[in-house]
Amino acid sequence: MALFSKLIAKIKGENSFAPTDWAELEIELLASDLGPTLTRDLLEAARRVKSENAQEALAQALTSHLTQKSRLPIINQGGLSVVLVVGVNGTGKTTSVAKLAEHIKASGASVVVAAGDTFRAAAVEQLQTWGTRIGVEVISGKVNADPAAVAFDAAQRASAMNVDYLLIDTAGRLHNKRDLMNELEKVKRVVEKITPICEVLLTIDATTGQNGMAQAKIFSASVDVTGIILTKSDGSAKGGIALAIESELDIPIKWIGTGESTADFESFAPESYIRGLLT
Numbered sequence: 001m002a003l004f005s006k007l008i009a010k011i012k013g014e015n016s017f018a019p020t021d022w023a024e025l026e027i028e029l030l031a032s033d034l035g036p037t038l039t040r041d042l043l044e045a046a047r048r049v050k051s052e053n054a055q056e057a058l059a060q061a062l063t064s065h066l067t068q069k070s071r072l073p074i075i076n077q078g079g080l081s082v083v084l085v086v087g088v089n090g091t092g093k094t095t096s097v098a099k100l101a102e103h104i105k106a107s108g109a110s111v112v113v114a115a116g117d118t119f120r121a122a123a124v125e126q127l128q129t130w131g132t133r134i135g136v137e138v139i140s141g142k143v144n145a146d147p148a149a150v151a152f153d154a155a156q157r158a159s160a161m162n163v164d165y166l167l168i169d170t171a172g173r174l175h176n177k178r179d180l181m182n183e184l185e186k187v188k189r190v191v192e193k194i195t196p197i198c199e200v201l202l203t204i205d206a207t208t209g210q211n212g213m214a215q216a217k218i219f220s221a222s223v224d225v226t227g228i229i230l231t232k233s234d235g236s237a238k239g240g241i242a243l244a245i246e247s248e249l250d251i252p253i254k255w256i257g258t259g260e261s262t263a264d265f266e267s268f269a270p271e272s273y274i275r276g277l278l279t
């Protein structure tokens with residue numbers, strides 16, 4: 001990533017620094033998905049930085065834009081923890097459900113997943129294929145069944161099975177955006193008749209840049225998003241998007257998807273992320 005290494009070199013006087021360099025830097029930061037507000041703030045901070053502690057001062061300026069909220073998974077201590085995974089179509093919900101399920105299983109806890117995307121037959125099959133591959137039970141209903149009904153049954157079954165986690169996959173596209181939001185709200189309401197939903201995780205495709213920000217705003221207005229899974233961080237993402245999301249939305253990035261297999265999944269480490277931007 002090394003977004004800021006050029007800036008640091010300039011502040012330290014390793015390169016000559018002309019007024020036009022600031023404009024050039026601004027363009028670079030904008031192109032790295034930081035967004036206009038954050039770019040302006042960071043350039044202002046950078047102008048005040050003294051050459052001898054440029055690296056540290058910038059690290060501080062960047063860190064101050066990350067959320068203060070916890071990145072730890074929210075769980076229902078001693079009971080069933082339900083996680084709803086939401087996001088625009090193709091952002092990686094189903095894959096992330098499989099990744100998270102495998103991660104939970106590897107930690108020694110028990111988990112089942114529910115195929116809440118009943119909009120497409122292939123969506124249920126995709127989750128079932130993952131379930132077989134990772135050895136996790138998939139609870140599903142009929143194609144075109146009401147997703148809230150599937151989620152309700154899954155919550156009942158998971159409670160009766162005494163498992164630690166239920167992960168619910170959802171649709172990313174319906175006839176229109178309002179339909180999708182209504183459906184997600186209904187899924188949440190109905191499941192919560194049985195047990196509280198601990199987390200709503202939103203998948204954002206890191207390669208979509210500022211568009212991901214708009215998606216996060218829409219979803220968090222309907223369902224209370226508790227964390228973000230930043231998928232496809234292995235792709236052509238330009239590095240700034242994680243900082244932009246946290247700065248603007250104050251929603252913690254909890255997980256990073258780094259590829260198509262279940263092993264390509266890790267918790268977001270803010271210190272090493274900031275270090276990566278600076279070196």
Ligand SMILES: Nc1nc2c(ncn2[C@@H]2O[C@H](COP(=O)(O)OP(=O)(O)OP(=O)(O)O)[C@@H](O)[C@H]2O)c(=O)[nH]1
Pocket residue numbers: 087088089090091092093094095096117123171172173203230231232233234235256257258259260264
């Ligand atoms: N490189 C890469 N590809 C990913 C990652 N996560 C998901 N994918 C790929 O992205 C594509 C879409 O992933 P899905 O999990 O089907 O996305 P979805 O959000 O469930 O899509 P819909 O069900 O259509 O809404 C698949 O080809 C995945 O293999 C990731 O972290 N890195």
Ligand SMILES: [Mg+2]
Pocket residue numbers: 093094095117123169170
């Ligand atoms: Mg899916």
